[in-house]
Amino acid sequence: MSSSKTLLCPAKINLGLAVPFRRPDGYHEIESLFLPIDFCDELTVTPAASLHLRTENLIELSTRSDFEAVSERGDPEKNLLMRLMAAINRGRAEPLRFELFLRKRIPSGAGLGGGSSNAGILLRYLIEVGLLDRSHAFELARSHGADIPFFLDARPSAVTGIGEIIEPISQEKDRARLKSIRGVLMLSDVVVPTKNAYSELKRPLQPTSQSKAGSSPGRAYQALLEGDAKVLSQIGNDFEEVVFRLHPELAGVKDALLDCGAFYASMSGSGSAIFGLYDRMQEDERLAFLRQRFPAYRAVPFGFFL
Numbered sequence: 001m002s003s004s005k006t007l008l009c010p011a012k013i014n015l016g017l018a019v020p021f022r023r024p025d026g027y028h029e030i031e032s033l034f035l036p037i038d039f040c041d042e043l044t045v046t047p048a049a050s051l052h053l054r055t056e057n058l059i060e061l062s063t064r065s066d067f068e069a070v071s072e073r074g075d076p077e078k079n080l081l082m083r084l085m086a087a088i089n090r091g092r093a094e095p096l097r098f099e100l101f102l103r104k105r106i107p108s109g110a111g112l113g114g115g116s117s118n119a120g121i122l123l124r125y126l127i128e129v130g131l132l133d134r135s136h137a138f139e140l141a142r143s144h145g146a147d148i149p150f151f152l153d154a155r156p157s158a159v160t161g162i163g164e165i166i167e168p169i170s171q172e173k174d175r176a177r178l179k180s181i182r183g184v185l186m187l188s189d190v191v192v193p194t195k196n197a198y199s200e201l202k203r204p205l206q207p208t209s210q211s212k213a214g215s216s217p218g219r220a221y222q223a224l225l226e227g228d229a230k231v232l233s234q235i236g237n238d239f240e241e242v243v244f245r246l247h248p249e250l251a252g253v254k255d256a257l258l259d260c261g262a263f264y265a266s267m268s269g270s271g272s273a274i275f276g277l278y279d280r281m282q283e284d285e286r287l288a289f290l291r292q293r294f295p296a297y298r299a300v301p302f303g304f305f306l
């Protein structure tokens with residue numbers, strides 16, 4: 001392996017996210033439809049004399065400082081990419097040495113899985129070039145973050161367990177429909193630490209369902225393909241209740257996305273990003289309206305990453 005390779009690291013959104021209970025290990029069981037989107041970071045991997053991280057921070061929000069803290073301008077050893085490489089190299093006689101150049105667009109604390117995507121895409125690349133076997137990569141993914149296993153093969157999937165049970169759900173015949181859907185992401189300076197969001201749910205230890213989301217990923221996916229707003233309106237994200245209580249303005253953003261024609265709108269993951277899904281029409285007008293109404297937010301158009 002001598003040349004460099006640039007890899008896209010897609011963000012994900014959750015269409016429906018149910019959290020029925022807490023487990024004895026402190027993690028929570030989830031049930032969600034994960035959809036990768038074409039809002040991406042870019043990771044360039046180049047063989048080098050030493051292992052190091054170089055970054056370009058393209059996050060246009062105050063939360064850009066969270067990423068600065070884990071860049072070469074802060075403490076790069078805290079970056080998930082470097083933590084993963086350290087774990088891989090601990091088990092090798094000859095350490096892997098790369099320059100990892102990350103162009104960062106996906107904000108942290110947004111529920112978009114940005115850091116997890118960087119990690120999953122790097123692991124996938126190392127599998128592809130024969131430097132890591134699949135089962136070791138999966139174990140590293142699982143042990144470094146609940147969202148990372150999904151990004152080893154980022155495609156529309158029903159995700160359960162704590163995030164490690166992943167069933168790809170889309171078929172080739174769905175492609176045209178999925179491509180016809182346009183989304184808008186509303187990004188803000190609000191950071192929701194994932195750990196706090198889970199503990200605010202106050203879920204019981206035993207597997208009795210307290211979820212309000214009623215999220216069946218299969219049902220959510222069918223309704224998405226059919227654009228069935230009625231079924232989709234019954235599919236929710238359990239985190240909205242606790243996050244909207246702390247940040248009521250986010251509920252207003254979701255309502256505005258629905259008011260301007262979304263057939264579905266929701267918070268992603270544990271927040272704070274809010275997304276709306278639209279049939280492909282009047283995108284420019286929609287973005288102009290949202291940007292004028294919410295000047296403190298970034299309205300980012302997206303499609304699915306297929």
Ligand SMILES: C[C@](O)(CO)[C@H](O)COP(=O)(O)OP(=O)(O)OC[C@H]1O[C@@H](n2ccc(N)nc2=O)[C@H](O)[C@@H]1O
Pocket residue numbers: 014017026027028029030032111113116144145146147148161162163194195198269270
């Ligand atoms: C909210 C989601 O984005 C939904 O897709 C994910 O569940 C979050 O996954 P993540 O950010 O990769 O989470 P991790 O970095 O592994 O965990 C952060 C913290 O969130 C809590 N956590 C996370 C995932 C999970 N299924 N149950 C949890 O209780 C744990 O307290 C954990 O210490």
Ligand SMILES: Nc1ncnc2c1ncn2[C@@H]1O[C@H](COP(=O)(O)OP(=O)(O)OP(=O)(O)O)[C@@H](O)[C@H]1O
Pocket residue numbers: 066067069070078079080081106107108109110111112113114115116118147194269270271
């Ligand atoms: N490569 C990385 N990209 C982003 N954040 C990183 C990275 N490595 C470490 N971090 C740290 O991880 C924290 C969480 O970042 P991440 O991008 O996973 O956001 P998130 O919105 O919490 O994701 P989730 O969808 O899992 O809720 C950041 O605040 C940052 O300190």
